[in-house]
Amino acid sequence: MPRSLTTTHPRKQPARQPQAAFATLLQEAIASHQAGDLDGAERLYGEVLQLQVAQPDALHFLGVLHHQRGRSEAGVELIRSAIKITPRHPDAHNNLGNIHKECGRLREAEACYRRALECGPTHHNALSNLAVVLEAQERPEEAFQAYTRLLRQAPQFAHGHYLLGRFLRQFAQNVGHIEQSAEHFRKACQLDGSNVRALQALGESLYLLGRQDEAVAVYRDWLAREPDNPVPRHMLAACGGSAVPARADDDYVRDVFDAFADSFDEQLLRNLDYRAPQVLTEALSRCLGAPAAALNILDAGCGTGLCAPLIRAHARRLVGVDLSGGMVEKARARGGYDELVVAELTAYLCAQPATYDVIVSADTLVYFGELRPVLSAAHAALRPGGRVGFTLEALEGDAECSELSASGRYRHTRACVQRVLDVAGFREVNISADTLRREAGRMVAGWVVVACRGVI
Ligand SMILES: C[S@@+](CC[C@H](N)C(=O)[O-])C[C@H]1O[C@@H](n2cnc3c(N)ncnc32)[C@H](O)[C@@H]1O
Incomplete structure (x- = not known):
């Protein structure tokens, strides 16, 4: 522009x-x-x-x-x-x-x-x-x-402080780097009160530092100033300041990802280690065999369309669905889809009985704490013998549970995922551990899941 x-x-x-x-x-x-x-x-x-x-x-x-x-x-x-x-x-x-x-x-x-x-x-x-x-x-x-x-030349450049804060946290080698990141985010917020990404990042860094009370205070202040804003509401829950919702609110998802779409290039570049689309489509391809352009495929939470080039060869028809119009526009510009739909995922799936051979969902069900409604809807939207593949962030432990983490995304235990898939009626469930992206200097552990809707 x-x-x-x-x-x-x-x-x-x-x-x-x-x-x-x-x-x-x-x-x-x-x-x-x-x-x-x-x-x-x-x-x-x-x-x-x-x-x-x-x-x-x-x-x-x-x-x-x-x-x-x-x-x-x-x-x-x-x-x-x-x-x-x-x-x-x-x-x-x-x-x-x-x-x-x-x-x-x-x-x-x-x-x-x-x-x-x-x-x-x-x-x-x-x-x-x-x-x-x-x-x-x-x-x-x-x-x-x-x-x-940059900051020597322009010490009052709010975006520069935000970027340096992100860099310090992304490449953090010790707790001092996270502390410095929090200081730069705080400075970015002071210089530009409208920089909501810096506010959210400040809360996340404080939480990572174990300064939970300060993180809660950041989100409470923000919410007091903007009571209708879904972002501080969600993030307050994410750091223990209020009740955890069953899944991220539609308004939260829209706000966050419409903003993400605008900064897509930068975020993508900073997430070179983001591997969810690759590892997921590889896992699915192992089940699907040689690509024959014969399948009806849904990219559920398609975002900017990173999965499209990886799964396209299997598809006769490839549809993308996402709540964020901004992300869908990016996917449209990238190309590769036969149809793109702006809609909430569970509602969309419920309206598509026995339609798809494959549903692929990279890094999207991390915005769902309670997986049962969305996976039951996915089961019903698959044709008999169809497959669902998705990634989640991993929560350690044997209990069947999930939690909303300070990042605003949910994590699930393996037992929780297995149980929900069983209840939804899936068969041939395969859950493997892998790493999905780098965050705060560490790789984030995740689950790569593929399951089948039985033929009968
Ligand atoms: C982290 S992005 C991943 C996008 C893409 N699958 C990828 O791997 O690059 C998560 C996407 O899920 C979408 N999303 C989250 N919750 C959703 C919901 N309830 N319904 C539809 N889309 C949703 C977001 O809008 C966002 O585009």
């Missing part, structure tokens, strides 16, 4: 000088772009480029827009054309880096951010992006240097 030009001008009369006309059109295009009207913006950038073929801002922002619409390579070409005309434009290098970053080309992204910083050494966004891609390339020392340089 263009950030450097924000002025909106009303449209001028039709008879205009080419120079004035393109400037006005460009402002209109940018205003439409910033307002999220991508169709209108694309048309207006096109008109600018008809009036002045190589107008660099129009090329640059149209490149960003192409990427937003899933045409990333066309976007790269347009921004490169803009850079040929104005080679020392830090925003253009930064945005080109963002496209490479979101397409997973971390080396290219790094080079672009470095170029942006040569052109504009105090470009905070380029510096924080550089730190993020260094972190994503598992170069923590260099990432740490970039974060510290």
Whole structure:
């Protein structure tokens, strides 16, 4: 999204000088772009480029827009054309880096951010992006240097404190790093009261440090200020400050994941060790045999669509369902689905009797404490002989129980999962232990579960 030009001008009369006309059109295009009207913006950038073929801002922002619409390579070409005309434009290098970053080309992204910083050494966004891609390339020392340089240059940059807090917790080697992360999250909240991710992260770090009372206080204060906000309500329960719900509230899931969708690139990059889609689809593929594009498959809690390329070869028809419209839009841009539905999972499954051959659900049932309703609905939504596969976070112990952890996600014991699947009527249950992602410097233990709906 263009950030450097924000002025909106009303449209001028039709008879205009080419120079004035393109400037006005460009402002209109940018205003439409910033307002999220991508169709209108694309048309207006096109008109600018008809009036002045190589107008660099129009090329640059149209490149960003192409990427937003899933045409990333066309976007790269347009921004490169803009850079040929104005080679020392830090925003253009930064945005080109963002496209490479979101397409997973971390080396290219790094080079672009470095170029942006040569052109504009105090470009905070380029510096924080550089730190993020260094972190994503598992170069923590260099990432740490970039974060510290950023905060030396811009000590009041709230997002920089948030990012450094995340980095310190992600790569924590001792309790001191978690303590420092809490301090940076606190600073980010002080500098920008609207930074809710920093507030949530502060509560999580305090809880990890065993400072449960302080974590509860963070969420209570937040809830007192915003009584209708489902996020502090859920997180208060997650650190023992109120009753635990049977599953995460729909509003909580929507709020959290709509926000997550916006920062998808960054979160994904920071979670290089996120393995749930891979380990789950591998486990399912072992049961399904060679891909024959013959199955009706549901990606339950599809998120941004990471499972689609991994399971697509088995699917005659692949449907994704998710509560978060923001995540579904990302999945749509990624492609690979025949249909995408924004809906609550249990309700959706209940309305699809005997429809699917396979239901795959990576890292989604972690938002369900009570698994029975959703797995019974999954059983009914499968055809006889169909299979369900899902991941969960593991809770140690022999009892049949689950708990809501400080992260806001539920964990379940193996016995609990086995029992719920038995009651729901599943057969051939296979529950294996694996690691799903890295959190606070450690790999999170999980269950990879595959089960079958009996033929009769
Ligand atoms: C951590 S993401 C995982 C997304 C994707 N499966 C993946 O592995 O990348 C969890 C997803 O589950 C969705 N979700 C959580 N609870 C849900 C519910 N009750 N109904 C539908 N979707 C839900 C969230 O919106 C989110 O997109």
